Every structure is written in C-alpha cells, then in structure tokens.
Amino acid sequence: MRRSGIPSLFVSLLVLCGILLSACGGSAPSTSGGNSSSSAPKSVTLVTDIGGLNDQSFNHSAYIGYSKALDELKFRRQVIESKSQNDYVGNLTRAAQTSDLVIGVGFLMATAMDQVAKANPTKSFALIDACPSDAKGNCDPLKNVAPLFFKEQQAGCLAGVVAGQMEALGKSKVSKLLGNNTIGAVGGQPIPPVDHYIAGYQFCARKVDPNVTVKVSYSNSFDNTAACQDIANNQIGTYKADIIFQVAGGCGVGALQAAKAKGVYSIGVDSDQSHVNDSVITSAVKRVDQAVYVTIKNFEAGKFSSNPPAFDLTNDGVGYAPLSSQVPAEIKTTVDKYIQDIKSGALQVPDTVQK
Known part of the structure; x- marks a missing residue:
C-alpha cells in the first residue's frame, strides 16, 4: 500500500505545479496584437x-x-x-x-x-x-x-514654375504684378540645402520665362525675422519683385510678412505655409516629417541603414503645396507636367545657384 501511494503523491505535486505556472502565465504564449513594449525603442x-x-x-x-x-x-x-x-x-x-x-x-x-x-x-x-x-x-x-538627404532643387523648381509662369502671363492675368518682371528669393545661410532650393527656383523660373530676373539675397540667419523682412522689403521696393520665395526657416516668416504688407505674392518653404498669411500662393515642400517618421519606423523594425536613399519626387520626399486661388488655373497643368518630366528623368534640375 505504501509503495502504491508514492506515485500518486508525485502526480499530485506535478499537477499542482502546473496549476501554479499557468496562474502566473510563465509559459503561456502572448496573444496580444501589435508591437510589444519591448520591441519598440526605449x-x-x-x-x-x-x-x-x-x-x-x-x-x-x-x-x-x-x-x-x-x-x-x-x-x-x-x-x-x-x-x-x-x-x-x-x-x-x-x-x-x-x-x-x-x-x-x-x-x-x-x-x-x-x-x-x-x-x-x-x-x-x-x-x-x-x-x-x-x-x-x-x-x-x-x-x-x-x-x-533631399533633392530640394526639385521642390524649388516647382516653386519657380509657378513664379515664372505668373510673370510670363503678365498683368492681364495676374493683376498685382508690379511690372518689372522680377522675382526674389530670401535665403538663410548659403548652405547646400538652402542653395538647392534656390537653384531649382532660378532654373525653372527662367525655363518658363527666359526674361525673368531672379534676385537672391541671404540673411545669414534662420531665426531673425526682422532680417528677412528687411531683405524682402528691399527686393520689393528697389527691384519691384512680385513674388518672394523664402528659404530661411523661422527667419523667412518675416519675408512672408513683408510680401503681405507690400501687397505682393510669396512662396513658403519646407511645409505648407499658407497659414502664415494670404500672400502665400504655394510652398516648396520638403517632407522632413516623412523622413523622420520613416527613419524611426525602420529603426524599430531593425532596418536602420547608414546609407538610406535620398528623398525626392519619386518617393514623395519633396513636392509643392496646393496653389492659392490667386494663381491662374492653367499654372497647375504646367507644374504637373514638370513633375512628370523630373520623375521620368527628362528634366534634370541643377542644385547650384547661378550668380
């Protein structure tokens, strides 16, 4: 009788251990969906x-x-x-x-x-x-x-197409033009991403209207609003620039404000800046938000790369913001044609500012 009782006690202990382990969840697989907290970056x-x-x-x-x-x-x-x-x-x-x-x-x-x-x-x-x-x-x-990296020159080109064609259409279609066939660009510091934007703007504005004059100045600041406002005021007052393209971050908001005060047009940069004021007719968009988001997602997925592809028109890394109602409708057709030409490789946009 004693010999037969020992196996029974052993089995009972095994069952009890199993119940305790199950209650603690120690060996049960997770059934929750999505990423666990351990898989996300701390x-x-x-x-x-x-x-x-x-x-x-x-x-x-x-x-x-x-x-x-x-x-x-x-x-x-x-x-x-x-x-x-x-x-x-x-x-x-x-x-x-x-x-x-x-x-x-x-x-x-x-x-x-x-x-x-x-x-x-x-x-x-x-x-x-x-x-x-x-x-x-x-x-x-x-x-x-x-x-x-981004191909800012492609976004700058689209801004240049808008500005150049508005000049080419003239006062009969764009009544607020000052009549001197001149547009301006206000840069922050003359560093590659700024110059890429301006180079594309110059190139495509002149491609649309070979007679347009493009004035380029730098504030040497990305946060001094007054400095960019002064430069824009000079471009408008001295050279009668009709459209001011700001490429100076927070400083450039001053250029947009100057355009509003002087009754001319402006173009924003990096993101859609139409909320700043109604002088903004479009913006050259650089999807910094997309680059940051994709980089974090790739890192979380274990796909971090020290050599990621550049962000451009083909992967929605750059583009342009919706056109204001102040822009003649036919200009969108021209801009979209340039987008197709850039994507196909038929048009190569330079990234060097012409003096």
Whole structure:
C-alpha cells in the first residue's frame, strides 16, 4: 500500500505545479496584437536646430514626423531645442546618454554629430540634410549615422514654375504684378540645402520665362525675422519683385510678412505655409516629417541603414503645396507636367545657384 501511494503523491505535486505556472502565465504564449513594449525603442530623441519647434517650417515639420511615430510606437518622448550652435555637442551628447536613436535636425550639426556619434558607437543617429563631417567639412561615413538627404532643387523648381509662369502671363492675368518682371528669393545661410532650393527656383523660373530676373539675397540667419523682412522689403521696393520665395526657416516668416504688407505674392518653404498669411500662393515642400517618421519606423523594425536613399519626387520626399486661388488655373497643368518630366528623368534640375 505504501509503495502504491508514492506515485500518486508525485502526480499530485506535478499537477499542482502546473496549476501554479499557468496562474502566473510563465509559459503561456502572448496573444496580444501589435508591437510589444519591448520591441519598440526605449527612447528616441529629437534635437532641433536653432529655429526651434515654433519656426513654422523645418524644425516644426521634423516634430510632426516624430510625433506621428511616437503615437504609433509609444516610445519615451524627449525633445531638446538648441538655442545656439554652441549647444549642438552638449544636446546631442545628452540625447545619446538616454536614447537608442538620436535625430539631429539640420546641416549645421554635421561636425557635432561626427564627434558625438564616434563617442557613442553603440547608439544610432540620423542627421537631416547632412552627413557627419570632420573639422574640414569632409563627410565621415559612420555605420551608426543615417544621413537624410533631399533633392530640394526639385521642390524649388516647382516653386519657380509657378513664379515664372505668373510673370510670363503678365498683368492681364495676374493683376498685382508690379511690372518689372522680377522675382526674389530670401535665403538663410548659403548652405547646400538652402542653395538647392534656390537653384531649382532660378532654373525653372527662367525655363518658363527666359526674361525673368531672379534676385537672391541671404540673411545669414534662420531665426531673425526682422532680417528677412528687411531683405524682402528691399527686393520689393528697389527691384519691384512680385513674388518672394523664402528659404530661411523661422527667419523667412518675416519675408512672408513683408510680401503681405507690400501687397505682393510669396512662396513658403519646407511645409505648407499658407497659414502664415494670404500672400502665400504655394510652398516648396520638403517632407522632413516623412523622413523622420520613416527613419524611426525602420529603426524599430531593425532596418536602420547608414546609407538610406535620398528623398525626392519619386518617393514623395519633396513636392509643392496646393496653389492659392490667386494663381491662374492653367499654372497647375504646367507644374504637373514638370513633375512628370523630373520623375521620368527628362528634366534634370541643377542644385547650384547661378550668380
């Protein structure tokens, strides 16, 4: 009898252990859908350029993409706003200490990004508009940095088509023209992404209207609104520029304000800036939001690349905002034709400003 009781007790213990394990969920497979919290990045940090989140342009667009990814993936939010170029190294370092992925917004961070990424080889970084660069400005390819480039010249071209054709149509179709067949561009600093926009604007405006004059000036600032306003006022007052294209981030809002005050037209940059005022007839759009969102999603999926493709018209990386009702209807047909020519390779848009 004793010998037969021992196996029974052993079986009972096994059953009890099984019940306890089941109650704790220790071996049961997960049946919940979507990404588990362990699969998402523990933190992604966005480090802005000096224009800040409220520049209504470049940094703001980056934040839109960041917020979209945050809503989907539920990672820990951290945004650091740079107040001056001296902040870059410190801000990027602070971000790297607490994040899996750090996204730097802007060309001017290239040298700081190179320094910080080298010091944190186990962390991943992305840099909008530039590659990490050494002290001499040479690209320094790093396996943990993804440079996010755009073909801004394509978006600038579309803005130039709008401006050039409005000039070509003349006052009979566009009554607010001042009559000097001149348009303007107000750049921030003469750095590659700014010049790419202006180069495309120049090229396509002249392609549509070979007689148009394009005035180009730089404020050497991305946040001094008054400086861009002064330049635009000079282009309008001295040269009778009919259309002002701003390529200066938050500073460029001043150029849009000058156009409104002087009763001429303006073109925004990076995102749709029609909300600024009704002088804005379209905007040359750079989908910084899309680049940030895609980069975070790829990182979460284990597809981080240090050599991502450029963002252009073919992948919806650049484009133009809807045209204002002030723009003659036939101009949209011309713009869309240019888009097709660029996508097909029939038209190559230069990225160098002509003096």
